[in-house]
Amino acid sequence: MLAKHRTLMTIVLILAGLLILPHYLKYHQQDFLIFLVVNVLVVASYRLVTLTGEWSLIHAVMMGIGAYTSGMLTKFLDFSFWISLPLAGVVAGLTAALLSFPLFRTTQFYFLIGSFAAGEAIRLSWIHFIRPFGGTSGISALPSPELLGIDFLEPIPYFYLTLAIVTACLVILYRIEKSRIGLTLHAVHWQAPLAESVGINTWNYRTLAFTTGSMFVGIAGALKVHYIGTVTPNQYGIGFMVFILIWLIVGGYKTFYGAILGVIILSILDEMFRELEVIRPAVYGAVLILFILYLPDGLESLPQKIASRIKGASPKGSHS
Amino acid sequence: MSMLQVKNVSKQFGGLAALDNVNFSVEKEHIHGLIGPNGAGKSTMFKIISGFSSPTAGSIIFNDSSITGLKSSRIAEAGIIRTFQQTTLFHEMTVFENVLIGTHNSSRTNILSALIGSDRKRQQSAKNHAMEAIRFMGLEDRMHQIASELPLGSKRALVIAVALSAKPRLLLLDEPFAGMNPEETNTMMALTEKVRQSGITIILVEHDMKAVMGLCDRLTVLNFGKVLAQGTPKEVRNNPEVINAYLGGGKST
């Protein structure tokens, strides 16, 4: 009970800190904070997809689907942002549900490559079909959200909007993981045949995770483009997908917090080391390799590892 | 009426017949042994009954309805639960979590009710049910241990506990006695008998003849994908073909 209170307190403190934080940041850092919060949702939703043990390479494109959906609805059909935002999630989710039929006939390596191929095909379609997707330059001058005359072109109001929506999404994602469904997803991951033997339809649960994860990343996509005001196909290429993978792995994919930790720490480091210019990707690459070799459970496992090193005892296995 | 009827089941792999026109039936609340040398087709038969594989020909009737070719999860819902050779468990999870997953059929939920908590009652009863299975198999002291850290006997008990929590009507046990010492075997035999006493029908694939002879009401002997003999343990033991082909003339085991 005490532990639970402490966790709750920590979360409240973090949220309170986040509420004040932007007022102490420089203008462009406020932008950075908005993108960071969005990326937290991206990586947390990706974790849901990977819970069943299937690593997809289409998550970035799913984000793009949300972005394009919301962008096109608001720009061409005059939808309100407040309607296009959930619809962005729905369309991304539906796409994932449809793709589940072919993709989940395969697993592991085949799924990975299949999802990559499907994603590239979608992304190349955005480039090729200039009507309606706008080709490589995408769609620009997307409208900002409107609510009570608040100016969402300013970073601080948009930050609060993003923070509210992302927090709500994270709460939902967390509850899904801690629920019966989360337990079942873990079961599908660790022992698919055994799960089948007690009546779990593994295909259904893989699809469920894939669809739900895609839905949330679709929302993240919409959130991001209505701040930038432009959606282009190159934002959602394999490059961004690789970043999602890196955040998850460096942070630690085994726990809910690990992934979030990964995206926050790496993004801040990345921003600090902007000056490295051309070297930056190599630093990322090296960090990725070092983590997978020496800290495969990610940053999240670091305190425990250090503690056990100090005590000289082997870490006691625990499970969330 | 038998609980399970296997009718003219054949299974081809390429040109090879793993099962060739197999027929047998299992009576309610029996322990039915399925024995035979390695490669006789026992595992294939198991996979076909539990839906992990579908037969090339023939049908499986469970409580008067055909379950031939259904998905394994559907068959599990119908009440046929299998275990796996060795100790196939959710090794990373605790004993309790393992068993809780077993209760899937009675506790499944959808995202919405999981989020708003409207399935709380259901989840609570699933937990109670899981506890029952744990107590039944005598694992209550190890409830919060990680499965991979259990001793072999407890692992095997847990395998059965997971299956039991899925509320089977027919339980398929795949070599539950393999690699056990005599003491563990005795404990396991008692547990298996206890499961049957609770009203669950069992099909047992096993090489340990002591356990087979001691537990089973009826036996079906497979050899090269064909039924070699059927009957009570006594009948089978005295069947000259079986002695010849399988027991290799040995007097006892």
Place this chain on the structure above:
Amino acid sequence: MELLVQTMVNGIIQSGFYALAAVGLVLIFGVMKVVNFAHGELTMVGAYSVWFLHAQNDMPFLLTVVTAVVLVAMIGLLMERFLFRPMTDSPLGGLICSIGVLFVLQVAATLVGGEGPSKQVPPPYEGTLVLFDMLRIPYQRLFSFAVAATTLGLLWYFLTRMRIGWALRAVAQDREAASLQGINSNRMSMIAMGVGAAMAGLAGALMAPLTNINPHMGHNVIITAFIVTIVGGVGSLPGAVIASVLYALFHTFVTTYFSGTIATISGLVIMVLILIVRPSGILGKRVTE
């Protein structure tokens, strides 16, 4: 008619590059069960080596091709020894390491070549072969194709007629069974990675005088190699070669008569369809239970 024949020739010549890149990827995956995402970058390093040594420092072309192959093979061996081998038990681990390598190699290329326009290598073999007054094949392309075809032939001989090739295939089929027969599977992994990387390097070196050389050129290579690998069957080397020819012809024809992007999109869609209908590819063995 003229266009049809020219397109045919264009496609067949292109297939040589596809096959070199894809065969390496298949070999590495077959033996080590690692998806080498950096395979395109190995090709890029091959091309960069030729640019650096031949175009910038006047080393004779053939010598630079050999040097490029050796260099890329060394990179492959290092990857095997220090990244893939420690990751043997984690299939995703190898993949992620290769993504890390991908970034490092791209940056290395940028440092060597500088940020700037794509690099160009003047073709050492000038002139164009004109057949029947209508077919035109630049000698440089002809040379590249001949080398690619010869190399693939040698690889085939190596895999089917030599003991070590046989051992390699045994490991690809069943690592455990192979080690029970006394085959050193670590050694086989090194050979697979060395040969696979060398072929990628060769593909890049041969491509160098014919294409824009830049640090990101590997992206298109890996997409093509993936498509070819899946279409041909993940474990199958002959499948990869046949799929290379088919895909190169398909891509070239669609590019000629429709558009390049449509060609790539339909290639990707075909790949997904094949995953559904026949995950083992056109020549791969069906996955048995």
Place this chain on the structure above:
Amino acid sequence: MTNRTIDNNRRKFLKQAGAGMAAVAGAGMVPLRSYADDTLVVGMNIPMTGDYAPWGLPGLYDCEIIANNINAAGGVEIGGKSYQIRVAAYDHAYDTEKALQGFKKLVLEDDAKMVMMLGGSTVASVLPWATRKKVLTTTLLPSDITPDSDYLFATCESHPLYNVTGVVWLAQNYPEAKKAVIVTNNDAEYGLQSAATYKAAFEVAGIEVVDVNLHGFDVTDFAPIVSSVLAKNPDIFCMATSFYVTPLMEQLYHQGFDGKIISCTLDYYEEIIAKTSEEFVNGTIYQFPDFDDPMLNNEGIHFPDPGGFDAAFRKDHPNDWSAVAWEYPAILLNWIENAQRVGSGESEDVAKYLRNNSQNFVFGGGDWWGSQLWGLDHALVGRWPVVVIENGKARIQEYGDLSAWLADHTEVLVRHMKELGLRTV
């Protein structure tokens, strides 16, 4: 050269690594840095890494040359006060997210009075903010102009409009060439804009366009594309692309094309000659002069000492000259000139002046244009050179009158832009 590149890069890296450490040490809530009030900061929000780096980085080198020269000469006098010019650059690697962040950083932290950008989606992403905050922004792509982009100006490059001057010259000098094919990458920022312009120019010149091949950025082999369009037996091969000129030229050479070649750019043409032959490349028509061209000393050219500038650039960066190399400096010089005229470097003042006054375009002439196509007259057009390779060297043939062409044929241009799905008012 290569050794030097490595050396330079390493030095740059070490320097930057140091800066990175400093940034880490001083990270957190740092107050706005303020510069001495005798310095005017000009921002460059450009790609310095990645695929688009060739169209950003050379511009930075140039602007630094220009700024250094100015500062060494004692600065510029604006409003009766002497200022040093400082160029602040941000690498957005052609990413919209980073472009927005970089833009704000340049304006709010570096206090940039004007921000130069390459164009395209990166400009689109900063436009709402720049317009609201009234930040003077320049682009090399006039097609970025929208009806609301009050603070966005294209003061130098008239992409893709200038293509018409090459076609006009081609039609005059080679009247027998009657059939053209166009090849380009299918993006709405560069390739398609050019393709539409060429189509319009060919139509006006009475040249039939027999095939338009739009390809993606995923093409590695250009043989099939060239085979495909050459099968139409064109007299003119037109490249509306900038990315793939070299491989296309190479294929044309190998597939024996002997008609006229016309292109937007012919960057690094020495390399093309090395891959084909001088004889083959000679006669190719395009739009971007070398700055050692004697014709740049003609009257009406509004660029100080082009030859000296060219020499200075090539001394430091012998292999980096590209079409954009002189454009950013031209924009910078134009801005300084206007600031001097207004007597203020402030964004709003200069923008207001730009809106209301005619300008001296770099190649002569200078009218504001664009409202018929994009909704605002914020693109500066004037004369534009037609360049042809002669004996392996780029040489200006004439200065085409772009303004005149636009005055007569804008409807044709708008129609072709619409046909290709491009944004028009």
